[in-house]
Amino acid sequence: MNSKVFNVRVYGLLINDNNEVLISDEQEYGFRFTKFPGGGLEYGEGLIEGLKREYMEECNTEVEIISHFYTTDFFVKSAFNDSQIISIYYLVKAVSDLRFATKTVVFDFEGEGDVLQSFRWVKLSDLTVDAFTFPTDQYVADLLIKSI
Template structure:
């Protein structure tokens, strides 16, 4: 049997040309990714991304444009499924009131879910800033699009 895990992520770029990153710990693994997560049964990509952003960040988003979809095989780091990731450029529907840090993995004290946000300058963003290969490919796509001035 083949198992597929469909993931959807949003790249939020603010007025200072900074992109939002999410530092997380899952099952003892520290990772940096873009906000987003997995589809739930019966959900479409856009609804899943809006739900994930609201759950993680606490604000509503609008989808601006499709950025990148996985075009290679990637096995999950957590189970035996194949990961298919879809990335969108997003914008907030209200002012962003999000606690963030300059330091990686600067988790709030006493939180059960270990997640922290930070902004990274788009000009300085590198593939080494994120953990998974699909996110690295999304960085390549956003930097190419930024150079072409279509963000």
């Protein structure tokens, strides 16, 4: 029997008072990519719980979910393994002070290591699909652009 694996991911679209959305530049094992903050659901946790955990881990910021924004409705194969990606995106708002540094330059990492991350605010009016690496983030960016 051929067993296929699903990889469930959850992301938060955090938009500030200046109409800017938070995006994440990352490097893992030599591969650089830009995406929305969030990541993989852990076994045993729900979507909301997973998204709140991801924001605490990545941004050291507590978020509250405002509303569902998008769930993957087309096939996406992982860039890292043979799993099928299912991504759920929520609009979120910060309920604690923002406790992370932001940059203005793409891939402006501090420190060394196999896993690096930095954040940038991008004006919704300046957002482009091409800014994102993965197809689902590109699709969501397009939806965001069309919604403004």
